[in-house]
Amino acid sequence: MTKPRLYSGMQPSADSLQIGNYIGALLQWRELQSSYDAYFSVVDLHALTVAQDPAELREKTRRTAAQYIAAGIEPSLSTLYVQSHVRAHAELAWILSTITGFGEAGRMTQFKDKSARYGADATSVGLFTYPVLMAADILLYQTDVVPVGDDQKQHVELTRDLAERFNSRFGETFVVPRPVIQKDTARIYDLQNPTSKMSKSAESDAGVLWMLDDPAKSAKKIMRAVTDNEGSVRFDREQKPGVSNLLTIYAALSGRQIGAIEDEYARRGYGDFKKGLAEVVVNEFEPVRARALELLDDPAELDRILAANAARADEVADATLAAVYDRVGL
Numbered sequence: 144m145t146k147p148r149l150y151s152g153m154q155p156s157a158d159s160l161q162i163g164n165y166i167g168a169l170l171q172w173r174e175l176q177s178s179y180d181a182y183f184s185v186v187d188l189h190a191l192t193v194a195q196d197p198a199e200l201r202e203k204t205r206r207t208a209a210q211y212i213a214a215g216i217e218p219s220l221s222t223l224y225v226q227s228h229v230r231a232h233a234e235l236a237w238i239l240s241t242i243t244g245f246g247e248a249g250r251m252t253q254f255k256d257k258s259a260r261y262g263a264d265a266t267s268v269g270l271f272t273y274p275v276l277m278a279a280d281i282l283l284y285q286t287d288v289v290p291v292g293d294d295q296k297q298h299v300e301l302t303r304d305l306a307e308r309f310n311s312r313f314g315e316t317f318v319v320p321r322p323v324i325q326k327d328t329a330r331i332y333d334l335q336n337p338t339s340k341m342s343k344s345a346e347s348d349a350g351v352l353w354m355l356d357d358p359a360k361s362a363k364k365i366m367r368a369v370t371d372n373e374g375s376v377r378f379d380r381e382q383k384p385g386v387s388n389l390l391t392i393y394a395a396l397s398g399r400q401i402g403a404i405e406d407e408y409a410r411r412g413y414g415d416f417k418k419g420l421a422e423v424v425v426n427e428f429e430p431v432r433a434r435a436l437e438l439l440d441d442p443a444e445l446d447r448i449l450a451a452n453a454a455r456a457d458e459v460a461d462a463t464l465a466a467v468y469d470r471v472g473l
């Protein structure tokens with residue numbers, strides 16, 4: 144029996160991923176990769192929608208791929224590749240852009256937010272058509288399932304609309320994918336600002352735990368994490384966002400229930416709790432970091448893996464693109 148197909152990706156927008164990416168995406172990908180025919184992409188074409196230094200972009204792309212592998216995405220089990228290595232993404236995006244309404248694209252809230260922030264002249268057309276490229280990413284592989292965060296749900300809805308529209312105009316061509324929204328318990332917040340999500344592109348990184356950081360540095364950031372004056376280790380997202388966030392991280396990385404962790408620290412202070420969490424974080428990321436650095440130390444091996452995986456992706460993507468060209472009359 145063939146496995147259902149799954150597609151997901153991340154932008155290479157920093158030298159290191161942050162642990163929100165790990166808990167909210169990579170851990171799930173790792174779990175899903177054996178029951179799905181999974182495609183995991185480093186979406187470097189998407190990264191171009193904001194200004195990039197060419198050498199830095201290339202480096203961040205390699206580092207992101209290395210971190211996928213270090214986090215347990217198996218390049219022999221999943222197809223783990225760099226988006227720009229597969230030409231069909233850009234080609235299908237063009238075709239899909241011709242069946243996307245201008246108003247329809249303009250209603251994407253992520254575009255509205257970003258363009259309002261940057262201003263019209265600093266907003267590229269690429270940022271506007273970003274969701275169309277994302278639709279191409281997904282539809283090229285005849286994807287059944289797309290695991291995404293809340294913020295990408297609207298883009299997956301657009302992808303579904305485009306797939307249905309194409310199918311009804313030109314004949315059945317695309318699988319219509321469905322989004323799987325990450326669990327709320329997998330959402331990690333900034334340690335210094337525990338009501339906004341931890342992000343690679345946060346203004347200050349004092350509250351960001353990087354996957355590739357020196358473990359001692361991460362431990363220090365945890366010891367300095369914002370809590371509250373109550374002094375009890377208790378989950379309450381509304382009243383105690385800081386402590387709740389630390390509990391979420393603890394539970395996600397240790398595999399334990401939040402209740403059990405609350406019990407363990409019931410009569411102990413935040414200092415002990417943070418020390419315990421720091422230990423969990425260091426234990427989790429020490430080997431991940433070591434493996435990523437090892438991969439980055441052997442560029443030829445990483446190139447070989449990425450080339451072999453891109454070739455696999457190419458095969459599937461080219462077949463879809465050939466069908467699309469045929470249907471539209473190219």
Ligand code: ADP
Pocket residue numbers: 152153154156161163164165166167168290291292293325329330331332340341342343344
């Ligand atoms: P970032 O803000 O770090 O650049 P992205 O928005 O590029 O992250 O998201 C990449 C993936 O990581 C998505 O699947 C997203 O849901 C997940 N992710 C990012 N930040 C977090 C977080 N703080 N908590 C949980 N998941 C996250």
Ligand code: NA
Pocket residue numbers: 175176177178179180181220221
């Ligand atoms: Na798989």
